[in-house]
Amino acid sequence: MNKLLEKLKIEIPIIQAGMAGGITSPELVAAVSNAGALGTIGAGYMSPTSLKKSIHTVKELTSKPFAVNLFAVNLEVFSTDINEMQKLLNTYRKELGIEMGKKQVKVKDYLQEKIYLIIKEKVPIVSTAFGVLSSILIDRLKKNNITLIGMATNLEEALLLQDAGYDLIVAQGFEAGGHRGTFNTVKYPRGCEISLHVLVQSLIKNISLPIIAAGGIYAREQIAGLLKQGASGVQLGTRFLVAEEAGTNDSYRRAILKADYGDTVITNAFSGRPARALRNEFIDEMEESGIPILPFPIQNELTKDIRAAGSDFAISEVQSLWAGQGAGGITKEETAREIINSLHQENAAKKVDV
Numbered sequence: 001m002n003k004l005l006e007k008l009k010i011e012i013p014i015i016q017a018g019m020a021g022g023i024t025s026p027e028l029v030a031a032v033s034n035a036g037a038l039g040t041i042g043a044g045y046m047s048p049t050s051l052k053k054s055i056h057t058v059k060e061l062t063s064k065p066f067a068v069n070l071f072a073v074n075l076e077v078f079s080t081d082i083n084e085m086q087k088l089l090n091t092y093r094k095e096l097g098i099e100m101g102k103k104q105v106k107v108k109d110y111l112q113e114k115i116y117l118i119i120k121e122k123v124p125i126v127s128t129a130f131g132v133l134s135s136i137l138i139d140r141l142k143k144n145n146i147t148l149i150g151m152a153t154n155l156e157e158a159l160l161l162q163d164a165g166y167d168l169i170v171a172q173g174f175e176a177g178g179h180r181g182t183f184n185t186v187k188y189p190r191g192c193e194i195s196l197h198v199l200v201q202s203l204i205k206n207i208s209l210p211i212i213a214a215g216g217i218y219a220r221e222q223i224a225g226l227l228k229q230g231a232s233g234v235q236l237g238t239r240f241l242v243a244e245e246a247g248t249n250d251s252y253r254r255a256i257l258k259a260d261y262g263d264t265v266i267t268n269a270f271s272g273r274p275a276r277a278l279r280n281e282f283i284d285e286m287e288e289s290g291i292p293i294l295p296f297p298i299q300n301e302l303t304k305d306i307r308a309a310g311s312d313f314a315i316s317e318v319q320s321l322w323a324g325q326g327a328g329g330i331t332k333e334e335t336a337r338e339i340i341n342s343l344h345q346e347n348a349a350k351k352v353d354v
């Protein structure tokens, strides 16, 4: 049997990516898990209170396994050195008719509390991005039999995750939507730029854990090819943005359905970390301004109100329209179950014993 199915106790080797920022509604997570794949709550920016609520609702909607996704970095930050960026961002706020930006920024980190909650709630699977969890947290999760999935964008990161005790590795190719999982963005300012095909092959050859392929996947033929190559499963984000159950706002959905394959770019304009998004006016104007983008998560916190207003007023030009290169192949909204059925080639997983 496919090791991924065995470890995660699921029937179909497809994972709905944890997507922070309200996309992964409990309805989406539960619908994916109920269809036999793995749903994931994107809890990177969530407070413990909202994560608790989300976990409870998922549990009401499914008895199948599901995962919680976290950021393996400390988000805690305080800064007053934000004047120049706020001045630029205030031009957007003025245009949108929202309150001007504050003179200081503060972000809290709840990683420890969320880990405690995950253990208490007996969530069976945790996935992480942006690095490796501390050994203390890994030990705590493992003692409670929680399966750990780590995101890697190169072999070096995959080896670090393997050595730290993670159970499965996601090979996140350059095509992937949203933030690059790359650990060292000083060394790789655009995130590591290895394509999925090359990355999967390098991890299969050098890593003993099951490999999950992610990035630009939207069609069942791609999945069949990746499983044949030796991947144990796949993780998809963008494809689920237009699931009927997802929390994606209407203008974002329309932008994904309208997008062509070449419409995405890598940008740090929204968050201070490299991420793949549909190109829009905000990205172009921030880049043209020449004003230095602040580091993650400061930039992310500063642009939050503008992106939220963009969502409220259906202005896609100021939203972070995270999307992978496969967006061009996504043409309709469907239920999560319909998406999974359209992606899953009957018995494809059973043919490969990896």
Ligand SMILES: Cc1cc2nc3c(=O)[nH]c(=O)nc-3n(C[C@H](O)[C@H](O)[C@H](O)COP(=O)(O)O)c2cc1C
Residues within 6 Å of the ligand: 017, 018, 019, 020, 023, 042, 043, 044, 069, 128, 129, 151, 172, 175, 176, 177, 178, 179, 214, 215, 216, 217, 235, 236, 237, 238, 239, 322, 323, 324, 325, 326
């Ligand atoms: C809207 C969006 C938000 C994302 N947020 C997260 C996140 O919070 N944590 C994470 O590990 N990955 C996140 N990702 C990346 C996914 O884990 C995955 O690597 C990616 O979606 C795969 O590429 P695809 O979007 O082309 O399917 C996000 C992706 C998207 C599209």
